[in-house]
Amino acid sequence: MLAFALQRTAQMALVIFGVITLTFFAIRLVPGDPARLMEPPGTPESVLDLTRQKLGTDKPLSRQYLDFLSQLARGDMGTSFRGGRPVASTVLESVPNTLALGAISMAITTLVAFPLGIAASRKPNGWLDRATLALSSIAQATPGFWLGVMLALLFAVNLRWFPAIGNAGWKSYVLPVATLVISLFPLQIRAVRQAFIETMGEGFVRAARARGLSERRLLGVHITKVAAIPLITIIGLQAGYVLGGAIVIESIFNWPGIGNLTLQAISQRDFPMIQGTVLITAVVFTLINFFVDLTYAALDPRVRLR
Amino acid sequence: MIADPTLPETTTVASSAGAGAQPSLRRLMGEIRQRKVATAGLLVFLAILLIALLAPLLAPHEPLKQNLGDNFLPPAWKDGGDWTYPFGTDPLGRDILTRLMYGARSSLIISIGAVFVGLAIGLVTGLVAGFYGGFLDTTLMRLGDIQLAFPFVLFAIAILAVSPNRTVWHLMAVLGISSWVIYARVVRSRVLSERNKDYARAAQAVGASRWRVLRRYVLPNVWQAMVPIALLNLAYFVVVESLLSFIALGLSPPNPSWGSIRADGRQYMMVDPWMALLPGFAIVITVLAIGLAADGFADILDPKLTQGAFQRQPLTSSMPDSTIAEESENDLLQVRNVCIDYPAKSGTVHAVRDVSLDVAPAEVVGIVGESGSGKSTLGLAIMQLLDAPGRVTDGALLFEGADLARASNKRMNQIRGRGIGMIFQDPGNSLNPVLTVGYQLAEVIRANRAASGDGIRTLARQSLAAMNIADPDRVLRAYPFQLSGGMQQRVMIALAMIAKPRLLILDEPTSALDVTTQAQLLAELESLRAEHRTSMLFISHDIALLAQIASRIVVMYAGQVIESGPRDTVVANPLHPYTRALIGAVERVDAAGEERLEAIAGDPPDLRIVQPGCPFAPRCPLVMDRCWTVAPPRIAREPGHEVACHLYESPGSKEIAA
Ligand code: SF4
Secondary structure, three states, X not given: OHHHXXXXXXXXXXXXXXXXXXXXXXXHHOOOOHHHHHOOOOOOHHHXXXXXXXXXXXXXXXXXXXXXXXXXXXXXXXXXOXXXXXXXXXXXXHHHHHHHHHHHHHHHHHHHHXXXXXXXXXXXXXHHHHHHHHHHHHXXXXXXXXHHHXXXXXXXXXXXXXXXXXXXXXXXXXXXXXXXXXXXXXXXXXXXXHHHHHHHOOHXXXXXXXXXXXXXXXXXXXXXXXXXXXXXXXXXXXXHHHHHHHXXXXXXXXXXXXXXXHHHHHHHOOHHXXXXXXXXXXXXXXXXHHHHHHHHHHHXXXXXXX | OOOOOOXXXXXXXXXXXXXXXXXXXXXXXXXXXXXXXXXXXXXXXXHHHHHHHOXXXXXXXXXXXOOHHHOOOOOOOOOOOOOOOOOOEOOOOOEHHHHHHHHHHHHHHXXXXXXXXXXHHHHXXXXXXXXXXXXXXXXXXXXXXXXXXXXHHHHHHHHHHOOOOOOHHHHHHHHHHHHHHHHHHHHHHHHHHHHOOHHHHHHHHOOOXXXXXXXXXXXXXXXXXXXXXXXXXXXXXHHHHHHHHHOOOOOOOOOOOHHHHHHHHHHOOXXXXXXXXXXXXXXXXXXXXXXXXXXXXXXXXXXHHHHOOOOOOOOOOXXXXXXXXXXXXXXXXXXXXXXXXXXXXOOOEEEEEEEEEEEOOOOEEEEEOXXXXXXXXXXXXXXXXXXXOOEEEEEEEEEOOEEOOOOOHHHHHHHHHHOEXXXXXXXXXXXXXXXXXXXXXXXXXXXXXXXXXHHHHHHHHHHHHOOOOOOXXXXXXXXXXXOOHHHHHHHHHHHHHHOOOOEEEEEOOOOOOOHHHHHHHHHHHHHHHHHHOOEEXXXXXXXXXXXXXXXXXXXXXXXXXXXXXXXHHHHHOOOOHHHHHHHHHHHHHHHHOOOOOOOOOOXXXXXXXXXXXXXXXXXXXXXXXXXXXXXXXXXXXXXXXXXXXXXXXXXXXXXXXX
């Protein structure tokens, strides 16, 4: 178990390092000079040079990269090109907003998808199953960004029930959470349904039934304990999706989270800020994966006791 | 579920059809037509695709032509709209319908192209990883893991954000690269499983090159599995493509795209909501259509997901009169004229046909037959554990005088375990993998109120010790996967014996075990029978094995009993040509001392067809004209020894009314 944790930690560190390195070079190797973007059009070269010096983008790439790494090693993520805010605190302030949105959405999705998916799996092709699948097909076909705008149009602009943008109390959560839940539940409900149907067909369920165990025990213990294992992976994948999808949802609802920050930073070519958001996203993401793996091992003795 | 003998031809037909190279894709196309919803989805998608491809011919206007005098025109059905611009115009006076059609064009071309990029990369890497294995395999798959372990949208956004001019090719590549892992994994696992199958091995043994085997046997199966995956992937790309253009990272403007029309629409939502709504609907319809088609294909490839595994319903028809008349006190189990069907689209499989047999208290009856003979199906039917859609359609299964086929679900649940126990072929798959042996024993002990409190553990230990398990405490703590096959099967028997059933059905209980373990297990079963007077119905393909343990032997072929009688007479004097061949095959094996020979030339019959004559006729060495047209009657030769064959219709034998 300890060896497993250590190995995974090393692997995570490697992935994060790879991601930030890639990001560092990708954003610098393409045309588009941040200095030029910051100054008004027509600014003379001499002034631009000064700006470049200030930003540090005049130095050779390798120098910039080494500076970046040594800064990072000291826990300093630099300051934003725009307004000089420290990147670390700006990014870390935005993280709780994103996590709250994601966690609430994931929790609601799971609370809806599990009971409904299990109920549907009891009678495949029955009316409940068909209705569930039809609903999830439609939800799956509805792009989150479109849905978000439509919900905002209807409930925020026309009906004025909920605010359309920003985070000002629980009411602000309703629309972005609804959008995320509607995009998340189809996949999860299908996964739950499939895992339960497949597990119900397993030999050990048939054998347990042959022992005269009650249907309640079969579903509550034998099927659920096994079917839950692959679902952990799905939930982990979805958590990742929430993190990635946050960019879009957050920009629609102008949510003060890390996704919105990333998108702004990209459009402003704010190098330190892009690096910071990508780094933190990668860290959060790998941590989620790590916990998924741990849960997996805890639930499945075949993995744990290998 | 690999080659489960309890599932009759429905599944084996499907999988063996896949083995015959070319027809698999065509079969898929043929079967999709029987599914209305999926076909509708496929047709709608093809229609959208056609409109998209023919946009330059169909569109009423130029996609980029601005007409500032005509900007913000409403759609035709609103006040002030007209049919020159059916869906109205955008802020630059461009026709929205035209832009939607061109949007479909770029969206679908990019998405389809991306699917092919991903498919191509995935196919190559999957094939290489699967065929060469080793270091290459590990590296490629680990690379895939890492890619999957990171939210790709973020990468796509970063890469596209920094590309100054985004063409169709950029988008195809970026999207395509994101999905290779999915394909590679499927291809790899297919290659691994296909290359180990007999036909691929055989082909390689006769010198067919690796790539020939690949092309002939592996690829057709791979293609088939790819269809639903590629469709779902396509649907996903349509959404992602529009998302990217929505956040201005798709095709560089002014090229129309569904996402960018949406984004334009968003700015003018108050003035003209249609501009925002229409592209959204276009995306929803397209993605929904693709999704429905994908579901249909997935369903064809894995019908279990819509069928479910176990859906028992008691038989409602009344019992045949003959059954009631024949009832006798002496027999524990009386199977009377039982028929079992598996309805299927390709034709109902008549797995068991008019089978009757008896098991007396403390008796061991053996059922022998090849896979597909219906022997395992019969065993499951007695337990009322048939997989959907199989069901008993006629006859009666009398256990202690009560009909199991007509018993309520509740009653049946009481009989299972307590009245009748069952041991299955694959012990590794019969124990719950994530519960300890101790837990599973305690659970059964509690369910039967066989002990309580501290007594549970004592009883659990005793029941393992009774199966000659030397170290019961270790086994109690173990998970099933930590035990050997023989040990797992002992645990299964211990579990079954806790409730002290009167009848134990054993479906090939020793087939998965080595010879030594097999012999030990048989001895243990024999002592159980002696001690508890448990009756046994022992199902096996091996008549030599049954000769060791059973006192009566029933031979099944094509779902029918073709011969039955006391062990000694059946073994010493087999009557039916099929039984003779079975025993002959055993003797040949004994003589050769190794390799089990294919018992009898020819294939088992297609159980969807009910032939008029003898089911064995196509393979019978002694076949006569009559055999093809007239069903052979059941004839009693010696006391209790019956055979269904025309050879014995001599005046001396007595025909039994069926
Ligand atoms: S009835 Fe005819 S075909 Fe059938 S086993 Fe007897 S001889 Fe052979």
